[in-house]
Amino acid sequence: MKRISLAIALCSVCALSFSQAKVAVDTISRGNLSVVIFDDKTWQYIEIQPDLKSATIDTTDIKSENWVTTSVYAQNPDYARTKDASVIDFGGAASSFPAKGKLVSGFGMRSGKMHTGIDIALNSGDAVVAAFDGIVRFAGWSGSKYGNAVVVRHYNGLETVYAHLDDVKCKVNQKVNAGETIGVGGKTSNHLHFETRLKDNAFDPEIVFNAQTGALVADRIPIYASNFDYMKFVDNSQYHVVKSGDTLSAIARKYHVSVKQICDLNGIKESSILSIGKRLKLRP
Ligand SMILES: [Zn+2]
Structure with a gap:
């Protein structure tokens, strides 16, 4: 002390x-x-004093920025976007822990890989509910990593991700309320994988929720750049969207995969010219 x-x-x-x-x-x-x-x-x-100004989010239209309905990521996770500390303001809004079960796995390194969410035990047929009011940005099959998943964007800019669902019970662009059922799980996987993200960067959901009681930790929650420190070392992203100036070797280095693997997975050659906006698969 x-x-x-x-x-x-x-x-x-x-x-x-x-x-x-x-x-x-x-x-x-x-x-x-x-x-x-x-x-x-x-x-x-x-x-570090969180910069309150950076937390001001245009609540008139939360769909105005990167409203991508085809992927669990609106952009890509990027450490560069974590520099400004901010405050997530719940403003007294209703909240609901996304499932009734016990916490079975926390956020952090797990068998050499970064686990970017928490796992909550589910019994077959258990409901998964929206953590806060918001609009569904993604709903459906997302690929092998997250399986059937739902992503909800909330009115303070926070996004929550609900993965490994058996069934999705909501549609893209649907408004949902805290506590409303958005999916069912427990059969395909014995747990819900739950993430909290700011601008696609995941941080520990236990900063927001007390996983034992299911209660919101505070009404105003400061998020520091240090909450994303893990991203300096590990990037488990499945995809990268090519930006101007990207090279295959730089992309491979960033995500800790080989150039050969990227080429094999995407059917391209090391000498191929990367077109901006192309989505490259990084991991099988
Ligand atoms: Zn998980």
Whole structure:
């Protein structure tokens, strides 16, 4: 505890030193504290204050940005989009834990792979419900990784993902309320895989929900760049959408797969020219 209060006290000091010509070369973050390493090999603690402005989301039309109804991802997970801390504001809205069962697996590394959600036990025929009010962005078969899945975008910009369902009980563009049944599970898989995402980047759903009681942790929840630190090291994405300037070797490096694997999976050659917007499969 002492160490933490010291760190906070140092903050006001480092705010002054930022005016000097040091360049930050790296940061290591834990919760709302960051260690900033400068190019002159000095370092300082800073306390991150979530930028409340960045959390302002146009609630008049949540479908205005990247409303993709054909994939569980609207874009691709991208660590570059995690830099601004933000606050998810539930504004007193109704919430519902997505299933009745017990938490069987948490968010984090699991057998060498990143598990980007939590698993909640289901019995065959159990209902899966929307966590908050929102609009269904994706509903149906999504591929082998998520199986039958539903993605709901909520009015504060949060997206929730419900995967490994037996049956989808909602349609794309349908408005749903917190607690409304959107799917049924438990037969194909004995659990619901549940994710919380901001701009396609998954973070630990237990930041939002107490998985023991099913209650919302708080009405305003700060999300820090450090909540996405795992993305620096692991990217388990199944697909990459080609952007201007992309090369096969850079894509392979980013997702920790081989160039050969990308070529084989997509029927292209190493010398092929990548067309912008093309969806490349990364994993079998
Ligand atoms: Zn899972």
